[in-house]
Amino acid sequence: xxxxxxxxxxxxxxxxxxxxxxxxxxxxxxxxxxxxxxxxxxxxxxxxxxxxxxxxxxxxxxxxxxxxxxxxxxxxxxxxxxxxxxxxxxxxxxxxxxxxxxxxxxxxxxxxxxxxxxxxxxxxxxxxxxxxxxxxxxxxxxxxxxxxxxxxxxxxxxxxxxxxxxxxxxxxxxxxxxxxxxxxxxxxxxxxxxxxxxxxxxxxxxxxxxxxxxxxxxxxxxxxxxxxxxxxxxxxxxxxxxxxxxxxxxxxxxxxxxxxxxxxxxxxxxxxxxxxxxxxxxxxxxxxxxxxxxxxxxxxxxx
Amino acid sequence: xxxxxxxxxxxxxxxxxxxxxxxxxxxxxxxxxxxxxxxxxxxxxxxxxxxxxxxxxxxxxxxxxxxxxxxxxxxxxxxxxxxxxxxxxxxxxxxxxxxxxxxxxxxxxxxxxxxxxxxxxxxxxxxxxxxxxxxxxxxxxxxxxxxxxxxxxxxxxxxxxxxxxxxxxxxxxxxxxxxxxxxxxxxxxxxxxxxxxxxxxxxxxxxxxxxxxxxxxxxxxxxxxxxxxxxxxxxxxxxxxxxxxxxxxxxxxxxxxxxxxxxxxxxxxxxxxxxxxxxxxxxxxxxxxxxxxxxxxxxxxxxx
Numbered sequence: 001x002x003x004x005x006x007x008x009x010x011x012x013x014x015x016x017x018x019x020x021x022x023x024x025x026x027x028x029x030x031x032x033x034x035x036x037x038x039x040x041x042x043x044x045x046x047x048x049x050x051x052x053x054x055x056x057x058x059x060x061x062x063x064x065x066x067x068x069x070x071x072x073x074x075x076x077x078x079x080x081x082x083x084x085x086x087x088x089x090x091x092x093x094x095x096x097x098x099x100x101x102x103x104x105x106x107x108x109x110x111x112x113x114x115x116x117x118x119x120x121x122x123x124x125x126x127x128x129x130x131x132x133x134x135x136x137x138x139x140x141x142x143x144x145x146x147x148x149x150x151x152x153x154x155x156x157x158x159x160x161x162x163x164x165x166x167x168x169x170x171x172x173x174x175x176x177x178x179x180x181x182x183x184x185x186x187x188x189x190x191x192x193x194x195x196x197x198x199x200x201x202x203x204x205x206x207x208x209x210x211x212x213x214x215x216x217x218x219x220x221x222x223x224x225x226x227x228x229x230x231x232x233x234x235x236x237x238x239x240x241x242x243x244x245x246x247x248x249x250x251x252x253x254x255x256x257x258x259x260x261x262x263x264x265x266x267x268x269x270x271x272x273x274x275x276x277x278x279x280x281x282x283x284x285x286x287x288x289x290x291x292x293x294x295x296x297x298x299x300x301x302x303x
Numbered sequence: 304x305x306x307x308x309x310x311x312x313x314x315x316x317x318x319x320x321x322x323x324x325x326x327x328x329x330x331x332x333x334x335x336x337x338x339x340x341x342x343x344x345x346x347x348x349x350x351x352x353x354x355x356x357x358x359x360x361x362x363x364x365x366x367x368x369x370x371x372x373x374x375x376x377x378x379x380x381x382x383x384x385x386x387x388x389x390x391x392x393x394x395x396x397x398x399x400x401x402x403x404x405x406x407x408x409x410x411x412x413x414x415x416x417x418x419x420x421x422x423x424x425x426x427x428x429x430x431x432x433x434x435x436x437x438x439x440x441x442x443x444x445x446x447x448x449x450x451x452x453x454x455x456x457x458x459x460x461x462x463x464x465x466x467x468x469x470x471x472x473x474x475x476x477x478x479x480x481x482x483x484x485x486x487x488x489x490x491x492x493x494x495x496x497x498x499x500x501x502x503x504x505x506x507x508x509x510x511x512x513x514x515x516x517x518x519x520x521x522x523x524x525x526x527x528x529x530x531x532x533x534x535x536x537x538x539x540x541x542x543x544x545x546x547x548x549x550x551x552x553x554x555x556x557x558x559x560x561x562x563x564x565x566x567x568x569x570x571x572x573x574x575x576x577x578x579x580x581x582x583x584x585x586x587x588x589x590x591x592x593x594x595x596x597x598x599x600x601x602x603x604x605x606x607x
Contacts, residue, residue, distance in 0.1 A: 165553035260513035
């Protein structure tokens, strides 16, 4: 066999291997989508779309069961939104500190610390929330609701605990993505701003951060995705009863709904849990499509 | 060039969708999991199977059919798995239709054994069903260690779980809010607890946790908490309350004095000795050392 022929075989073999791997990933996405839709839609037929999505009563095992997941959807939305509102400013300011304010030596300490934060498994966050946050929340709850006739005491497992845990969990994502996009802002822009007499802080807020906007938004959207999809940590701290998402209520999210009831659910109850999964899946898909759009915009901006 | 890539992408997508829908069609997940579980059991137990059992097993073949209580699912799954390991030619099928429906099928003669997670009613006994209690399910009510309340009446307990009583001082304790902790919908412990107190789906839980360990840990660490768990998992971190003056103990449960307990019955038409040899083999297995250890392993109490 000539060298040329050998080369040809290697070339085409490599090509097929790469193609196969790519197909595998696409296949996974497609089959998951098909599966979720196939498994998640029967309950909509059996229970009724509006009854399922907008019903507020969750009694799946009652003699006359009702499968309303409105409070669960609301809890997921409110919990995610609140944790993003809390986590994004902190994350953004940390990113600004890392890239613009701190000296190289300090950044060398803070940056790895934040990366470590991302590496901690979510169950550890849950454990810490359970051991530290919940007792603290219970103390607060007892002071705030002392003598209340209507409040159901939850022992500190509530929405606030979940939001705090989520806010910490999305920090590394927001910090890392924001920091790298702030770093990518060209030096000339900063220099021009300074030359016009703007102070350092003015430059940061009026020039650098706006210039890095699309990258920062990407970080925010990634953070939303992380918060929405988190299950383990908040399952441990949120209490798990289906309630309106008020700060001191025990709440259940779309993710924790699946985690906690999948084990023994049967019949329509099981079907509804798949529908809950489908709702979560649609949310995540929307978030990711948004992300793709933002990335495209960012590329176009740079070009 | 661009057109070609698009075409390829479309082809890949179409192929994926087809494969995906094929995979989605058959609902095979249940069989696979039980098969996998059986595989694990096989490897651990193969060594323990005695020669006598294998020779006996060779002689019997056929099907044993059970139907009834959903609460007995865990017991029936574990038991039939072990049984089919020993008697490889006998197939056990279990349907979970509910205690009443199971006994009805038994009386009609469509199944061999009717499962019930309650004592048989007189009417059922008159029709010829015989109550064979194979295990007893006991539930303990627990509080944190600092709670001064040591005893509750069934009524007080029901009031706590339905939200009529929200502070321990209403039932003779200190001024401390009650944190009502329970299990998730679908849990056997939860359905038994609510059923025995007759507060099915009327409970307002402050926390719904998805496993026994979590309930235990939460109750232990939360002042004023109350929860319920299987009797066998109680440890020093919590206090088990007595109900109507009866302490939650195995002895009291076996004696039938403790409220939160229920028998798991595998009822037959006529005595066990009158059954066909397959059904007798089933009850022999349940009474064997292996069968008894399956019962205690899943947290149930052996009847005396």
